Amino acid sequence: MPYVLGIDIGSSNTAAAVARRRGATWTRPEAVPLSAGSPLMPSVLCLAEDGSLRVGEPVTDDGSRTTRDFVHRIGDDVPVLLGGEPCAPQTLTAELAAWVVERVHALEGGAAEAIVLSHPAGWRPYRREVLHRALSDLGLRHVTLLPRTVTVAESHAARGFAGSTAVVYALGGNSFEAALVRRTPRGTYETFGTPQGLDSIGGADFDEALAEHARTVLARELAATGRRGAQAALRGLRAECDRVKRVLTVDLTADVVLTLPSGPARVPVTRAQFEAMIRPTVQATVDLLLRAVRSADLTSAQLDGVLLAGGSTRVPLVTELIGAALPVPVEVEPDAQLTAATGAAMAACQVVSPRPRQPPPARVPAPVSGAGRATLPAPRRAHHTVPGEPPPRPPVRVLPLELPKPSRLALARGRGREG
Known part of the structure; x- marks a missing residue:
């Protein structure tokens, strides 16, 4: 059955989801089992003694042949040393993405019609370009890169969130990011304002x-x-x-x-x-969330909600402090660790079957003091747009994606963690 693939390579774990074509529509995205009994695979690469590149936590290792959290180093000129061999962070990320593509290809019995890979919202064009180049070197030439905050919004929209303007709060294992998103005339989402993030909090x-x-x-x-x-x-x-x-x-x-x-x-x-132990850390993330909102001169009354992603967002203190700072609906999905991946799959559906343009949704007038009511002004797009916003989504691709070619590092990706 034709399908599309969404991939989220986080600082701690990697997740993937597929949506299958059913007639003229697409099924709800389903998580892909990347490791035995779990849809999550640690974002870890280990260079084995035989020269193969293993995916997931190694059984034994002294640390010199294992690397993790390399995604956030993409664009860094200093290479990662893996078993004494210098490797570019974007190459390692592309290797992990290619491993996911190959595994899904084996499970589904064919190639995906489209692939969307999430990335941190604060990336500038250079980082996207070097990752695109690394993916292309492995044969993945038709991968759409979208900010993780956008894929999170896409997932929440698929579950019923109908708002036009929201702020995304994504708490990974070792990273945090927050960014404003808004619905475009085609019903997709884009970031605006200034994304905020920290690679040292999670x-x-x-x-x-x-x-x-x-x-x-x-x-x-x-x-x-x-x-x-x-x-x-x-x-x-x-x-x-x-x-x-x-x-x-x-x-x-x-x-x-x-x-x-x-x-x-x-x-x-x-x-x-x-909660007393973690309160300072959670408060630091909420402060960054508020900074993202202020970057576009918005108030809480102009937001339709806060959209959460990341397993730790289910900690009650997180929603408590966010709710106290922003009195708007706070949305979290049942399995928040998979939100970005399922949203990437939803975005991949739109790559193959773009939605028609829609008129902008009418905002509900907000109450003001006194007897009258006033309509809130729309966000000022031109002044606050982030440099290097996500490019337009690619046109329809009817040919299947090519399988990845062997890496120039001559590493065997197909031997992921077993058991």
């Missing part, structure tokens, strides 16, 4: 806050186990804290459990304690 900070708390509480027990015993006990602490973080999104209490030589050790954590 959901991993929430996990580390819990981990530090557990290490402090169990300091005496860990010291009694000796250095090797403590290292063994702490090896899975970050994964355990990620689990506890997710539990605390729905429960008021949870236990961080560590296995010590003397037996299991439990550190009870309440939601209130956890």
